[in-house]
Amino acid sequence: MPRSREFDEGALLEDAMETFWRQGFDRTSVENLVERTGVHRASLYSIYPDKRALFVAGIKRYLDVVVGDNLRRLNEYDSPGEAVRRFFLGLADAPIERLRRGCLLTNTATEIGLEDPEVAALIRSAFARMERALSERLAEARDLGQLAAGVQPRVLARLLMTVLQGIRVMSRVGVERKLLREAVNGALSAIRPAASARRTAAGRRRAKHLA
Amino acid sequence: MPRSREFDEGALLEDAMETFWRQGFDRTSVENLVERTGVHRASLYSIYPDKRALFVAGIKRYLDVVVGDNLRRLNEYDSPGEAVRRFFLGLADAPIERLRRGCLLTNTATEIGLEDPEVAALIRSAFARMERALSERLAEARDLGQLAAGVQPRVLARLLMTVLQGIRVMSRVGVERKLLREAVNGALSAIRPAASARRTAAGRRRAKHLA
Numbered sequence: 001m002p003r004s005r006e007f008d009e010g011a012l013l014e015d016a017m018e019t020f021w022r023q024g025f026d027r028t029s030v031e032n033l034v035e036r037t038g039v040h041r042a043s044l045y046s047i048y049p050d051k052r053a054l055f056v057a058g059i060k061r062y063l064d065v066v067v068g069d070n071l072r073r074l075n076e077y078d079s080p081g082e083a084v085r086r087f088f089l090g091l092a093d094a095p096i097e098r099l100r101r102g103c104l105l106t107n108t109a110t111e112i113g114l115e116d117p118e119v120a121a122l123i124r125s126a127f128a129r130m131e132r133a134l135s136e137r138l139a140e141a142r143d144l145g146q147l148a149a150g151v152q153p154r155v156l157a158r159l160l161m162t163v164l165q166g167i168r169v170m171s172r173v174g175v176e177r178k179l180l181r182e183a184v185n186g187a188l189s190a191i192r193p194a195a196s197a198r199r200t201a202a203g204r205r206r207a208k209h210l211a
Numbered sequence: 212m213p214r215s216r217e218f219d220e221g222a223l224l225e226d227a228m229e230t231f232w233r234q235g236f237d238r239t240s241v242e243n244l245v246e247r248t249g250v251h252r253a254s255l256y257s258i259y260p261d262k263r264a265l266f267v268a269g270i271k272r273y274l275d276v277v278v279g280d281n282l283r284r285l286n287e288y289d290s291p292g293e294a295v296r297r298f299f300l301g302l303a304d305a306p307i308e309r310l311r312r313g314c315l316l317t318n319t320a321t322e323i324g325l326e327d328p329e330v331a332a333l334i335r336s337a338f339a340r341m342e343r344a345l346s347e348r349l350a351e352a353r354d355l356g357q358l359a360a361g362v363q364p365r366v367l368a369r370l371l372m373t374v375l376q377g378i379r380v381m382s383r384v385g386v387e388r389k390l391l392r393e394a395v396n397g398a399l400s401a402i403r404p405a406a407s408a409r410r411t412a413a414g415r416r417r418a419k420h421l422a
Contacts, residue, residue, distance in 0.1 A: 024237070024322060026235075026237040026238060027237060107321045107322075109380050109381070109384045110313060110317060110318045110321040110322065110379075110380055110383050111235060111318075111321065113313065113383040113384060114311055114383070114385050120384040120385055123384045124384050124385065124386060127384075127386065151400075155393050155394075155396065155397045155400075158390060158393045158394045158397060159374070159393075159394050159397030159398055161377070161381075161394070162373075162374050162378060162391075162394040162398075163370070163373050163374060164377070165376065165377035165380040165381060166372070166373030166375070166380075167373060168321075169317050169320050169321055169376040169377075169380060170320070170338065170372075170373065172321050172324040172325070173320045173324060173325060173331040173334045173335050174325050174331055175335060175338065179369060180373075182365075182366050182369045183366075183369045183370050183372070183373040185366065186367055186369060186370030187370055187373075187398075189366075189401075
């Protein structure tokens with residue numbers, strides 16, 4: 001028999017995700033979650049037995065929403081090299097509030113590490129998923145002659161994933177945008193800048209299909 | 212008049228640094244610190260008014276010990292390209308316990324961010340110091356023809372600092388060594404492998420001088 005629920009579980013997860021993202025796991029109390037979500041403690045506990053269970057659900061929400069959006073953006077441009085370039089340059093050009101908040105996965109990786117193996121596995125698999133998507137676009141880029149000679153798409157994808165994490169760390173402590181941009185440009189130097197890049201109809205369709 | 216102290220302040224700081232490094236700021240209680248350092252609460256408070264003050268002192272200790280050691284290692288080889296290569300390959304080959312613990316600066320950057328501007332500034336300046344040291348060695352490498360054409364030492368140093376942070380994040384959640392090594396190799400591809408590299412007497416002297 002389905003439980004009756006007087007609140008929107010999607011909105012609850014969104015709020016929980018936001019709260020953990022801003023404050024981290026330890027700094028977030030069940031009280032904070034009750035306040036932020038507007039859902040009574042008893043109702044929260046009726047679905048999530050403890051704070052950790054809601055945290056895991058919040059991480060999964062983040063994977064859908066934020067990682068999903070990243071994957072979509074990687075496919076927004078027909079030119080694979082340009083899609084990868086713009087994605088990474090966009091990291092350094094994000095609104096300041098977004099930069100300061102960092103990434104829930106990065107923050108959780110360093111906060112909790114392997115102390116919670118289930119959470120660590122979720123994070124590793126998100127990293128692996130992003131890396132695969134990057135690697136696929138970089139393989140397309142190589143086939144189109146957009147990569148410097150000898151550059152292996154898989155290795156460059158791995159480097160870029162590492163850079164992504166590093167940017168998330170540095171932006172948390174207010175390292176200047178200009179420096180973040182230079183680091184990204186260093187990593188992108190193996191990708192030749194396209195003469196022209198447009199969001200083509202095919203690119204938009206592809207992005208939509210993946211969203 | 213100097214306060215009388217019945218304990219070794221260096222050992223206290225070492226223990227405090229280790230505790231914060233393993234557990235983070237939030238997860239470390241004053242009780243934990245009393246237990247770990249063996250110094251009475253009253254004596255701790257006689258020098259450090261609160262947990263944060265001891266944390267800041269622990270971070271400064273880390274800068275001396277760990278960042279100092281990094282700077283020394285960057286100067287251990289006469290060949291600048293080889294010194295940089297070995298330093299970064301060494302990150303991925305560190306003992307597993309060290310990999311899992313990550314870096315106190317990285318962990319603190321994501322845990323606290325700009326909420327504590329003094330701590331954030333300490334972290335930024337440590338990053339800048341490491342980056343300058345890298346940049347200097349990479350400029351030497353360029354002058355010796357050890358860098359690929361067109362590579363700017365400053366930009367490569369910035370990329371490598373970002374990679375360093377990224378490695379620290381990924382190793383916290385148990386990303387395999389092999390993958391860390393590939394990411395590092397991707398970043399090092401602009402440095403030509405030396406035909407031979409030795410810890411020369413001059414290199415050892417330089418490293419000692421900086422230690």
